Amino acid sequence: MFEKRDEQLIEQALKGSKKAWFALIKRYETGIYQYGIRMTGTPHDAADLMQDIFIAVFKSLSNFRGDGSFKAWLYRIAHFRCIEFYRRKRPDTPLDDSEELSCERPTPEHSLMSDITSQSLTNAMQRLPLTQRAVIELKFFGQFTFEEIADQLGLSSNTVKSRLYSALSKLKLDLEVEHG
Amino acid sequence: MVNQSPEYLFGQWLDNALTEDERSAFEALCVSDADFAARVATATQLNVAAEQFSPPPMPAWDKNATFIAPDKPKWWQWQGLPAVSMAMSAAAMVMVLSGFSVQVEDGRVTMGFGQSVSSGPTEAEVAALVAxxxxxxxxxNQAMFTQYVNALQQQQQESSTQLAQYLLKSSRQERREDFAELVQFINQQRDDDQRYYARQLTHLQREINAIDDGYTAVTE
Structure with missing residues (x-):
């Protein structure tokens, strides 16, 4: 069977087709859920964030012009919702590269992760500042180019590369700690 | 000139966009800079981890909550309405300027532009047709009037005949009634006369009887 393109599903969803919208969700929910896991560190928060993201996407669906890929647009919204998620969680914390935005230690829910490496990686990512975590997430898990990441985060390409470079140094140490 | 910046080379490597010269510089940096090499190793490790990442199973979540049925636009909010309106206006202007006309004749609708298109009869033909x-x-009208006069005359004749017959009939009856009255009068007169004569005779008889009685008495 030929799969419908994202644009076709969006068009149908905008006309009120719930089936098309669910098909679009099905196409991206796993990626967004995993994004949520790595960005929040807990399945529960990941599920909440995922719902927030898809609600926001549906509300903004008519604004999608099709200039870029839907996936890039979706992850841009996901990033904003993730920032909002942390803002709600810690209203007084500035959203910069400070360590305040990172999780201090892994939660018990991490043990739900089936794979030890995945669990270690998720734990290590939680120690990164949100902005660095977002760059790592989008580059290695989202498979976006630096230009696309820069566009999504509203940064320059060089800033994104710089943040990634810094994040990798920190992540290496954290992974070593995880593996003990 | 090759950009020797570690961040740049690292980025190019991640995007798989290293040129030959950049690749040489990148490899040299990996050998000479342990920190850089460690980052490359971490990136490679992350790529593998990303491929093998196994998150917890997808929870059952409320997808319906994300779907907000859009309001159906009203007919007057139809986006094509301005275009249709514009087209109608343009059509109306063309019709006015080109002298568009619609004629309905004998159940036929004839449409045309300008005076020349109206392929109707000429004025002479119209005049002849009217004549x-x-x-x-x-x-x-003449035939109808003639017929009407004839009918009127016939009706007049019938009425006259009926009147004459009626007059004749009525006068005959009146005369008969008059005669009957006359006969009745005469009969009545005769009865009266008879009664009168009878009374006269009776009276005379009484007088004769009285005379007779008187004479008898005298004679006796």
Whole structure:
């Protein structure tokens, strides 16, 4: 069977087709859920964030012009919702590269992760500042180019590369700690 | 000139966009800079981890909550309405400027632009047609009037005959009634006369009897 393109599903969803919208969700929910896991560190928060993201996407669906890929647009919204998620969680914390935005230690829910490496990686990512975590997430898990990441985060390409470079140094140490 | 910046080379490597010269510089940096090499190793490790990442199973979540049925636009909010309106206006202007006309005649609708298109009869033909129609109308009227006069005359004759018969009949009856009255009068007169004569005779008889009685008495 030929799969419908994202644009076709969006068009149908905008006309009120719930089936098309669910098909679009099905196409991206796993990626967004995993994004949520790595960005929040807990399945529960990941599920909440995922719902927030898809609600926001549906509300903004008519604004999608099709200039870029839907996936890039979706992850841009996901990033904003993730920032909002942390803002709600810690209203007084500035959203910069400070360590305040990172999780201090892994939660018990991490043990739900089936794979030890995945669990270690998720734990290590939680120690990164949100902005660095977002760059790592989008580059290695989202498979976006630096230009696309820069566009999504509203940064320059060089800033994104710089943040990634810094994040990798920190992540290496954290992974070593995880593996003990 | 090759950009020797570690961040740049690292980025190019991640995007798989290293040129030959950049690749040489990148490899040299990996050998000479342990920190850089460690980052490359971490990136490679992350790529593998990303491929093998196994998150917890997808929870059952409320997808319906994300779907907000859009309001159906009202008919007056139809986006094509301005375009249709514009087209109608343009069509109306064209119709006015080009002298568009619609004629309905004998159940036929004829549409045309300008005066030339109206392929109707000329004025002479119209005049002849009107004259024919008037002539026909006059003849029809004449025939109808003749017929009406005839009918009126016939009705008049019938009425006269009926009146004459009625008069005759009524005068005959009146005369008969008059005669009957006369006969009755005469009969009545005769009865009265008879009664009168009878009374006279009776009276006379009484007088004769009285005379007779008197004479008898005298004679006796």
């Amino acid at each position: 024919d129609r008037i002539n026909d109308y006059q003849q029809a």
